[in-house]
Amino acid sequence: MASVRTARLLTGSEAVANAMRQIDPDVVPIYPITPQTPIIERFTRFVADGETSTEIVNVESEHSAMSAAVGSALAGARTMTATSSQGLALMVEVIYIAAGMRAPIVMAVGNRALSAPINIHGDHSDGYLARDSGAIQLFAENAQEAYDLMVMAPRIAEHPDVLLPVLVGQDGFTITHSAEPVELLPDEAVRAFVGEYRIPAPLLDLSAPRSQGMFAMPDYYFELRHQIAAAMERAREVIEEVAAEYEELSGRRLSALEEYRLEDAERALVCMGSTAGTVKDVVDELRAEGERVGLLEVRSFRPLPIERIRAACSGCSEVAVLDRADTPGGVGALHAECAAILCGSRARVRGHVYGLGGRDLSPAEIRAVFAGAAPRYVGLRSAS
């Protein structure tokens, strides 16, 4: 455990910018979008003041930010970037490619709603767009977790058995712009924790010229793409290994799944991001009232901790899953996955969509969800 501990009042953006300063990545291509802007503004100020030696590339779009990141990460340089919402939407084509080319890029995401109508506030629609890309996707509950996950992310991304992009999500405004006490590790501790950047086949290794990003026909495509799935499976273990090591360093354990007061729970709620903080309070209240309720906080959306979700819910009869993104005409993504995971168990699985475009989810609404009294769209005003 770290011997000296000092908490500072930081927003999620500042916390993540500080993690980036401590990691000191080689290259950071950036393009501004609310609520990500304070991350890149804070970070470029660190660079301007000589606190990191990073090469900033002020690209002309997010598509180019992710493209430059792929080039840089595979050239042999540790590469990070950040985005939100429309920016992530613009990147999606290249995020799939980054995963396919096994580029261990770390990206901070200030999760935000997608247009139209244009809206700058938090929900998870942008992250869901990249769900099937092959990128690892983590969600923080608060500014501290955003910092912690950002420090852990290079270790996960760059692990030789993983080599996938890692997206570290924090809810727009609720986390990116809200100041809370955040404990930073000493700079040297972070630097030692992340270590040197090493990838198996850097493009700039001229002694072994390689072709990267080749064209594959049906005879190979399936196998090549399947390697991502295999790396994701391995990432499940790697995330826990890195989390254990990080706990030794920080005293904080950031597992892919946090089980909160689930031991003897009959009813469980599943969610991601800042909402988990509010749900924990409601769980505490309900527990005090004698209700057997608990929370599954999913920190790793990809890879989804499937077995652990199954085990954690084994004693539950009711599971409510909250998606902060909609799938018009379908079933919420996390809801559908939990339903599939718990298929055959005795739990009845319900799904709710909430919080689109930054709408708050109140404790009263969370209570209604636990009570089975909430509509599918929680917090939606009736059309009347």
Next chain:
Amino acid sequence: MSRLKTLVANERGTPPLAGGHALCQGCGIPVVVRTVLDSIATPKVVVGATGCLEVATTRFPGTAWNVPWMHVAFENAAAVASGIEAAYRALARRGALPQDDPITFVVFAGDGGTYDIGLQALSGALERGHRFLFVCYDNQAYMNTGIQRSGATPLGASTTTTPAGLESLGKMQRRKDMTAIAAAHRIPFVGQAAASHWYDLSRKVEQAVAAGGPAFLNVLSDCPLGWGHEPKLFKSVLDLAVETRLWPLYEVVDGSYRITYLPKRRVPVTEWLALQARFTHLQRPDAEKIVAEIQRRVDEDWDRLLRRASSDAAATEVS
């Protein structure tokens, strides 16, 4: 050393793009690639945009490339090169890479990956000043997907998305002047060349690499399938594009225009059109006006270029 010997010497016994790739007979692209890369003495790293060159040279698990090569997507080659070049600078600065033998970064993209979908990324990279050479092999259409029209397709050409027909004379817009667009970025070197004129191309590459900043080369390259000519007419059809003044060879160095090849006589553009099936419909009586329009615009563009180059030359003499 003669230029040819220099090219051979730069290959160091290993062609950067080996034979055995799947590009068509009579295609100008491999000529452009080999001429460009062999004109560079330093180690090279190549970035490619999606298109014929990429698809025909890198079918997994084989590759025709003997130099480090990367492809990411269609529209972002310049952005990928920006990232690689930034990585190179970062790594060199902290001593992780040798700095004595600098790497030259070269991008190859078709006209689609340059004029159209790739224009934004290219413009951004040129404005930011990354040290790389962007080579557009301009075969005047999206060839890889089956000869669709691009912003580089000339007026009157029949393509699969602007087909000539009873009510159509092919593409009805003129091509954009991509070389001028690149020059408007005020980068150190911009050149227009043709696959047929290898000496001129090679000299421009040398100059582009020495210019010490972003450089752009627009190289006319034929496509026997898309243009509709015999593969063996590779050189003639490109030569005629240059001789008719439809594709002037020139360079813009630090903003100054210089014509690098002066055709000796006026060859009518119809001679060039006649070689290619994509213009066959222009022989119809109702196409006379279009043909006249093509000629008028070629003359107009040439005169403007000539004026520009002579005033820049005069300005150089005065200063």
